[in-house]
Amino acid sequence: MAEETGHTSSRFLFPFKPYSIQEEFMTALYNVLEEGKIGIFESPTGTGKSLSLICGALTWLKDFEEKKKLEAAQLLEDRLPQQWQSQDLQNSSDFSTKESEAKAPGGELDWITEFVQKKAERDLVDKLKDEELRRKKREERLEQMRNNVQLKYALKRKRDADDTERLIQMSKEVVTPEQVSNADALDKEDEGFILADYDSDDEKKSKDSGLSDEDDLEEEHVTKIYYCSRTHSQLTQFIHEVKKSPFGKEIRLVSLGSRQNLCVNEEVRCLRSVQLINDRCLEMQKNKRADRKGGEDAEETPKRKRKSRVTCPFYSHEQMQFLRDELLVEVKDIEQLVSLGKEMKACPYYASRYAIPPAQLVVMPYQTLLHSSTRRASGIKLKGQVLVIDEAHNLIDTITAIHSYKVTGSQLCCAHSQLSQYLERYRSRLKAKNLMYIKQILYILVNLLQVLGGKAGQNPNMQKIFQGGTELQSINDFLFRAQFDNINLFKVQRYYTKSMLSQKLFGFVEKYQDSASKLFSAQNQKESKTAALGNFLQSLNEKSSGQVKLHEQEESLEKEQPVMASPMMHIEGFLFALTSTNKDGRVVIQRQGTVSQSSLKFLLLNPAVHFAEVVKECRAVVIAGGTMQPVADFKDQLLFTSGVSADRLVEFSCGHVIPPENILPIILCSGPSGQQLEFTFQKRDKPQLLDECGRVLVNLCKVVPGGIVCFFPSYEYENLVYKHWEKTGLLVQLEAKKKIFQEPKKASLVEQVLSEYSRCIQHSRQTPGPITGALLFSVVGGKMSEGINFSDDLGRCVVMVGMPFPNVNSPELQERMAYLDKTMTKTDGKSPGKVLLENLCMKAVNQSIGRAIRHREDYANIVLLDHRYTQPRILSKLPVWIRGRTQTEVSFGPALGAIGKFFKDRKSLGNAT
Numbered sequence: 001m002a003e004e005t006g007h008t009s010s011r012f013l014f015p016f017k018p019y020s021i022q023e024e025f026m027t028a029l030y031n032v033l034e035e036g037k038i039g040i041f042e043s044p045t046g047t048g049k050s051l052s053l054i055c056g057a058l059t060w061l062k063d064f065e066e067k068k069k070l071e072a073a074q075l076l077e078d079r080l081p082q083q084w085q086s087q088d089l090q091n092s093s094d095f096s097t098k099e100s101e102a103k104a105p106g107g108e109l110d111w112i113t114e115f116v117q118k119k120a121e122r123d124l125v126d127k128l129k130d131e132e133l134r135r136k137k138r139e140e141r142l143e144q145m146r147n148n149v150q151l152k153y154a155l156k157r158k159r160d161a162d163d164t165e166r167l168i169q170m171s172k173e174v175v176t177p178e179q180v181s182n183a184d185a186l187d188k189e190d191e192g193f194i195l196a197d198y199d200s201d202d203e204k205k206s207k208d209s210g211l212s213d214e215d216d217l218e219e220e221h222v223t224k225i226y227y228c229s230r231t232h233s234q235l236t237q238f239i240h241e242v243k244k245s246p247f248g249k250e251i252r253l254v255s256l257g258s259r260q261n262l263c264v265n266e267e268v269r270c271l272r273s274v275q276l277i278n279d280r281c282l283e284m285q286k287n288k289r290a291d292r293k294g295g296e297d298a299e300e301t302p303k304r305k306r307k308s309r310v311t312c313p314f315y316s317h318e319q320m321q322f323l324r325d326e327l328l329v330e331v332k333d334i335e336q337l338v339s340l341g342k343e344m345k346a347c348p349y350y351a352s353r354y355a356i357p358p359a360q361l362v363v364m365p366y367q368t369l370l371h372s373s374t375r376r377a378s379g380i381k382l383k384g385q386v387l388v389i390d391e392a393h394n395l396i397d398t399i400t401a402i403h404s405y406k407v408t409g410s411q412l413c414c415a416h417s418q419l420s421q422y423l424e425r426y427r428s429r430l431k432a433k434n435l436m437y438i439k440q441i442l443y444i445l446v447n448l449l450q451v452l453g454g455k456a457g458q459n460p461n462m463q464k465i466f467q468g469g470t471e472l473q474s475i476n477d478f479l480f481r482a483q484f485d486n487i488n489l490f491k492v493q494r495y496y497t498k499s500m501l502s503q504k505l506f507g508f509v510e511k512y513q514d515s516a517s518k519l520f521s522a523q524n525q526k527e528s529k530t531a532a533l534g535n536f537l538q539s540l541n542e543k544s545s546g547q548v549k550l551h552e553q554e555e556s557l558e559k560e561q562p563v564m565a566s567p568m569m570h571i572e573g574f575l576f577a578l579t580s581t582n583k584d585g586r587v588v589i590q591r592q593g594t595v596s597q598s599s600l601k602f603l604l605l606n607p608a609v610h611f612a613e614v615v616k617e618c619r620a621v622v623i624a625g626g627t628m629q630p631v632a633d634f635k636d637q638l639l640f641t642s643g644v645s646a647d648r649l650v651e652f653s654c655g656h657v658i659p660p661e662n663i664l665p666i667i668l669c670s671g672p673s674g675q676q677l678e679f680t681f682q683k684r685d686k687p688q689l690l691d692e693c694g695r696v697l698v699n700l701c702k703v704v705p706g707g708i709v710c711f712f713p714s715y716e717y718e719n720l721v722y723k724h725w726e727k728t729g730l731l732v733q734l735e736a737k738k739k740i741f742q743e744p745k746k747a748s749l750v751e752q753v754l755s756e757y758s759r760c761i762q763h764s765r766q767t768p769g770p771i772t773g774a775l776l777f778s779v780v781g782g783k784m785s786e787g788i789n790f791s792d793d794l795g796r797c798v799v800m801v802g803m804p805f806p807n808v809n810s811p812e813l814q815e816r817m818a819y820l821d822k823t824m825t826k827t828d829g830k831s832p833g834k835v836l837l838e839n840l841c842m843k844a845v846n847q848s849i850g851r852a853i854r855h856r857e858d859y860a861n862i863v864l865l866d867h868r869y870t871q872p873r874i875l876s877k878l879p880v881w882i883r884g885r886t887q888t889e890v891s892f893g894p895a896l897g898a899i900g901k902f903f904k905d906r907k908s909l910g911n912a913t
Contacts, residue, residue, distance in 0.1 A: 012059045013246040015051070021654040022048055026056030028652040033060045033386055033620045038644050040635075042628040042653040044881055045789075046854045050241045053388060053624060057225050058247045061360060061386075064223060072132060194426055195434045195499050221357045221381050228369045229390045230398075232261060232334060235363050238390070239333040242361070252328045254355040256364035256378060261334055262349040264341045265312050275566050279506050281349075284312040312347065319346035324355040353379050371402050372613065382617040393625045393843060396637055399607035405574040406602075409452045409595035411567035413460040416445040418509050419568070420457075425508075437495045440487060444575070447482045454595030463595040470811050471589040472603075475578055478587040489579050496572050506566040577602035584609050586815050603812055605819040608641035615642045627846040628653070630839045630877040636824060636832075656881040662859035664902045665849075665878075665886040669867035671696050672892045677865050679713075679802025690721055693801060694730035696865065696892070697775070701737035703900040704861065705907075706773040706793030707761045708738060711780050711848045713804040715745060718777055721801075738775035743784050750783045761793050780804040780844045784851075791854035796903070797861045798852045803868055805841045828873070842877040849882065859906050861899050 012018070012026045025043055029052070032039035043049040229235050239255060242248055259281055260274045268280050287310060323346035326332075332340065341348035356362055356379050368374055369387070389395060423430075423438050430438070446456045454463045479485040496502065577585065584606040591598045604610075615621055623634060631651060639649060656663075670676050671692035683689060700708060712718035722742070725731040734740060741757045744750060753776075760774040773793070778784040781804070790798070806813055817833025824832040845864075852860035862882065868874060870888050878886065889895035 012055050013062075014055050015245060018052070018055075019048070019657050021657065022052045025049075025052040025652065025654055026059070028650070029053065029056035029622065030060045032622060032650050033057065034064075036620050037648050037650050038615065038620070038639060039622045039624075039650045039652060040628055040631050041622060041624040042631075042879070043624065043626065044654075044656045044853070044879065045626040045850060046856070046858065047654065047657045049624065049626065050238055050390075051245065053227075053390065053622075054238075054242055054245050054247065057386065057388060057622075058245070058251060058361070061223065061225060062247075068223075194429055195501065195504060197431050197434075221385075222360065223385065224359055225361050225386045225388060226369060226380065226382070227361060227363050227388045227390065228366050230366055230394075232257060232365065234391060235365065236333045236335070239331060239363060243331050248331055251331060251361055252355075252359045253331045253361045253363065254327055254352050254359040255332065255334055255337060256352055256356075256362065256368055257334050257337075257349070258365070258368075259349050262338060262341070262347075262352065264338060264348060265314055268312070275569060279503055279566060281312070282503055283507055284310060285315060287311045314341065314345055314347040315350070316346060319344055320351040320354060322346065323348065323351035327352060327355045328358060356380065366398050367402055370399055370610065370614070372610065382614060384617075384619050386620050386622075387614065387618045388622045388624065390624050391626075392623045392634075393627055393847060395623060396607050396633055399610055399638075400604045403577065403604045403607070403610055404602055405570065405577045407448075407567075407570050407574045407600050409449065409454050409463075409598045410460045411570050412445055412449050412452070413454070413456060413458070413595070415567040415571050416442060416449070416456045418505055419445070422505055422508055434499070437492065437499070438501075440492060441501075444482075444484050444487065444492075445571070447484055448571075448600060449595070451478075451482050451589060451600065452595055452598045453591060454598070460596035461594055465591045465593060465595065465598055468592045470591075472586050472811055472815050473589065474582055475580060475585055475587060476582045478589075479578065489575060493576050493579060496575075502566060502568040502572050505568050509566075574600065574602055577604075580604070580609070583819075588812060603815065605816060606641065606823075608638055611638055612642035615639070615644055627843075627850050627879050629846055629879050630842055632827070632835070633839050633843075637820070653880050655884075656853060657856045658853055658858060660885055662857075662906075663853060663862070663882070663885055664860075664899065665862040665864070665882050666895050666898065667864045667867070667869040667875075667886060667888045668696065668892065668895055669870065669888070669890045670892060672699060674891070677867055679866050681805075684717065684802060685720065687724065690724045691728065691730070693721070693865065694725050694728070694734070696863075697799065698730065698733045698737075699892075699896055700797060700799065700863070700899070701734055701772070701775065703896065703903060704773075704797040705903060706765070706796040707757065707776065707790065708773070708797045708799065709776045709778055709784075709790050709795050709851065710799040710801065711778050711804075712801050713780055715779050715782070718742070718779055722777065734775060736770065738773050739771060741774060741776045743776070743778045743782055747783055754784075758794060765793060778848075780848050789854050790851045791858055795852040795860055797863065797899075798849050799863045799865060800845055800849060801865050803841050803866050803874075804844045805837055808837065830873075838874065839877070842874065846877075846879055850879070861902055863895075863899075 012023070012030075014022075018026070021043075025041065025047075029039065029041065031037075043052065227238065229238060235255065235257075239253065242251065242253060258274065259268075259277045263269050263277060263281065265284075268277055268284075271277050271280060323341060323344050326340060326344070327337065337348045337352065341351065362380070364378075364380075366389075368378055369380065369389075375382075419438065419442055423435075423442070427435070449456050453465055453467075454460060473481065476485070578587075580602075584604065586603045586605060588599075588601040588603055590601070628634070635649065640646075668677060672695045673692060675688055675692040677689070677692065677696075679689065679693075697708075697710065712721065722731070725734070731740070739760045741753055741760075744753055757774050757776055760771075764771050764773050773796075776784070780800075808814070817831075817836055820832035820836055826832065827835050830838075849862050849864075852858070852862065875883060875886065887895075887898065889898070
C-alpha cells in the first residue's frame with residue numbers, strides 16, 4: 001500500500017528517524033489495533049502526535065491487509081484440493097459403503113453433518129473468490145484512473161458538450177409559451193409540499209428513502225480507519241500530514257464535510273444558514289427524482305408543458321462517480337475536493353460519501369461520526385472498523401452538546417403558526433393519518449407554549465413573563481406537566497422521519513414567503529419580507545375562522561430570521577430527545593422577560609448511551625489528545641458506562657520531546673509582599689489580592705523576554721482586574737516593560753489581535769529598548785486557550801491566575817453533579833460531583849498551559865498563581881511531562897530567582913549554538 005520510502009530501520013514506515021517516544025507511541029497504538037482494544041493516548045503538542053497516529057495506524061492497516069490476503073490465499077489453496085479430492089471419492093464411492101454407514105448407529109446424522117460442513121466450506125471458498133475478484137477489479141479501476149489521462153480529457157469534452165446541450169434546452173424552454181392556467185400551475189407547484197399517504201405506524205422502509213441511481217455506486221466496505229477531529233482546519237492539517245508521510249502516494253483517503261463546506265452550487269451556498277443549505281439540497285434532489293418520474297406523464301400529455309422544478313446541475317450520478325474515483329486516486333483536502341467538484345461539475349458532498357466503501361482512511365468532523373442519524377445518513381458503517389478520535393480532551397462535552405436540544409418560545413409560536421396555515425391550506429388533500437398526526441403535533445406545540453406561560457397564535461414578543469426563573473424536571477415529570485404523556489412520541493418520531501414533515505413545511509413557507517415578498521413589495525416598498533409572509537399566508541386561510549394570525553408575529557420573525565428558517569427542525573430534535581430513558585436526561589425550563597426569550601432545553605446527563613453503540617461496533621477505538629489528563633472522566637463517565645471492560649482498556653501517556661531543562665513549571669503560593677495567593681470565588685475580588693497579583697506580573701515582566709500570556713478564569717474577572725490595575729497605576733508599571741493586549745470577545749477580531757501581538761514581540765526583539773515584548777490577557781476556555789500556538793517568543797511564560805472552576809450555581813452543572821453522585825461511587829472520600837468540578841477545572845488549566853511548548857527546541861516558564869495547586873490530588877491531574885518538573889515555591893523571592901536563572905541559561909545556550 002505504501003511506497004518503501006522514509007526511515008525503515010524501525011518496524012514503522014516513517015518519513016525520518018522517529019524519536020523514542022514516537023516509536024513507543026506507534027508500538028502501543030499498533031498493539032491496541034491488533035488486539036481490538038480501547039486506547040486512551042496522550043501525546044503533548046510538538047511531539048509529532050499526528051504523524052505517529054498516521055504511521056502507526058496505517059502500518060497496522062498495511063500489515064492487516066497483507067495478512068488477510070495471505071490467509072485467503074492459504075484457505076483457497078487448502079480447500080480447493082480437498083473439494084476436488086472429496087468429489088473424486090464421492091464419484092467412485094460404493095453404494096454398499098454408504099448403505100452400511102446409514103445403517104450404523106448415528107450414521108445418518110454423520111452423513112448430514114458431513115454434507116453441511118462441505119457446503120459451508122464451498123460457501124467460504126466462493127466468498128473468498130468473490131472478495132478477491134472485487135479487490136482486483138477495484139485496484140484495476142483505480143490504476144486505470146491514475147494512468148489514463150486521455151480518459152480525463154474525454155470526460156472534460158463530454159462535460160462541455162453536456163453544458164452546451166443544457167443551455168440550448170433552456171433557451172427552448174424560455175420561448176415556449178405557457179399553456180396552463182394559474183390555478184393549475186399553483187396546484188402543480190404545491191404537489192411537492194403535500195404529505196404522502198401515511199397508512200401505517202410500522203417501520204416499513206419509506207419509498208422516498210433510497211435513490212435508485214445510487215445503488216450502482218454502493219459497494220462492500222473494506223477494512224478502514226475512521227479519523228475524526230473537532231474542526232475542519234484540524235482535519236486539513238491532518239490530511240497535509242498524511243500527504244507528507246510515506247503512505248501519501250498510495251493511501252485511499254476520503255474527507256467528509258458538511259454541505260456548507262462542500263457545496264459547489266452557488267445558488268445554494270449563498271443561503272444564510274446551514275439549515276437552509278441542507279433543506280434546499282434535499283429539495284433539489286427530490287425535484288430531480290420527481291422530474292425523472294414525471295417524464296412518462298409528460299409524454300402522455302404533450303399539450304400541457306409540465307412545469308420544471310429547480311434541480312441541482314451538480315447532482316449527476318455519472319459525474320459524481322468520476323469524482324469519487326478521482327478522490328480515491330490521490331489524497332485531497334476539502335479545498336481541493338471543492339475545486340475539483342467545480343471543474344468536473346459534480347457534487348463533492350455526495351461523491352465523497354460514495355467513496356467511503358473502498359476508502360482506507362476516512363476523515364471527518366466529530367459531529368458526523370458521534371451523531372447516530374448523521375452517521376447513518378453519511379453511509380458510515382463502523383462494524384469491525386477502527387476509529388481514531390483526535391483532540392478528544394472535550395469528547396464528553398461534545399457528545400453531550402450534540403444530543404442536547406433547545407427550543408425558544410419564539411420558535412414554538414412560529415412552528416405552530418406555520419403548521420396551522422399548512423393544515424388549512426391542504427386539509428382537503430391530506431389523508432386521515434396525516435391529519436391525525438398534524439393535530440397531535442399542534443396539540444404538543446400548544447402545551448409546550450403553556451409550560452413557558454405563553455399562548456399560541458399571539459406575538460411571543462408581546463407576551464410578558466411575570467414569574468421568571470429556571471426549573472429542571474425529569475423527562476417523565478415534564479411530559480406529565482406538558483399533558484402529552486399519553487402520546488406515543490416514538491410514533492410521532494417515526495412520522496416526522498417518514499413523512500419529512502419539517503422539510504415539506506419549510507418548502508411551503510419558503511415558497512410563499514418569496515411569492516408574498518414580491519407581491520407585497522410592488523404594493524408597498526416599506527413593508528418587510530416577513531410581514532408579507534404573514535399577510536400572504538393569512539390570505540390563504542380567509543375561508544376559515546382565522547384563529548392564527550402570522551402577521552401579528554412580524555417582529556418575532558424579523559428578529560430571529562436566521563434561526564427561524566425552519567423552527568420545526570429544532571422542535572423535531574427536542575421531541576426526539578424526550579424519547580430518552582428517564583434517568584439519562586433532564587428538561588431545563590427557563591422563563592425570562594417574554595415568551596419569545598424563554599426556552600426549553602433537553603440536557604443529556606449520560607453521554608455513554610450514545611457512545612456505547614460506537615464502542616460495541618468498532619474493532620478498536622483510539623481516543624487521543626495532547627492533554628488528556630485527568631483521564632478518570634473518560635473511563636468512568638464514558639467507557640466503563642458504555643460496557644467497556646477494564647481488561648480491554650489501555651492507557652498510554654508519553655513525555656515531551658523537549659529536554660527536561662527546557663521547561664520550568666512553578667506553583668507560586670505567595671506574592672512579593674507575602675500575601676497568600678488564593679483566588680477562591682469569595683476572596684478573588686479583594687483589592688489586596690488584586691494588587692499582589694499585579695506585583696507578581698510586574699516582576700515577571702522584568703525577567704521574562706518576549707511574550708507573556710496571562711490566563712484569567714472569565715472575561716468578567718479579567719475586565720475587573722484590568723480596571724483595578726488601571727485605577728491603581730499598576731497597568732502603567734506593566735506597560736513600561738510589555739505592551740498590553742486583551743483577548744477580544746468577538747472571534748472575528750482574534751486574528752487581528754494575535755498579529756499585532758506577534759509584530760510587537762518581533763519588533764522588540766529586533767530593536768532593543770525599554771519594551772521587551774508583550775503581555776496578553778486571555779481567558780480560560782476562550783478563543784486563545786485552545787488551538788492557538790504560542791511557540792517560541794510568543795509564549796515564553798504562561799501565567800494561570802487562580803483555579804478556573806466552573807460556575808457551581810449553574811442548574812445544569814448541579815444536575816450533572818447530582819446524577820453522578822447517584823450513579824457512581826466516591827473517589828478517595830470525595831463525591832463524584834466534586835471530582836467532576838476538579839476535573840473540569842484541571843482540563844481547562846491543562847489546555848491553557850499547553851499553549852507554550854510547541855516543538856523540540858522550544859522552552860517556556862509556567863506559573864500557577866494559587867497555593868491550592870500544591871494539593872496532591874490537584875497536582876496529580878497535571879500532564880505527566882509538566883508534573884515531573886513542577887517546583888513549589890512558598891515565597892516569591894526564590895521563585896523569581898529561579899525564573900531569572902532559567903532564561904539566562906537558555907540565552908547562554910542559544911548564544912553558544
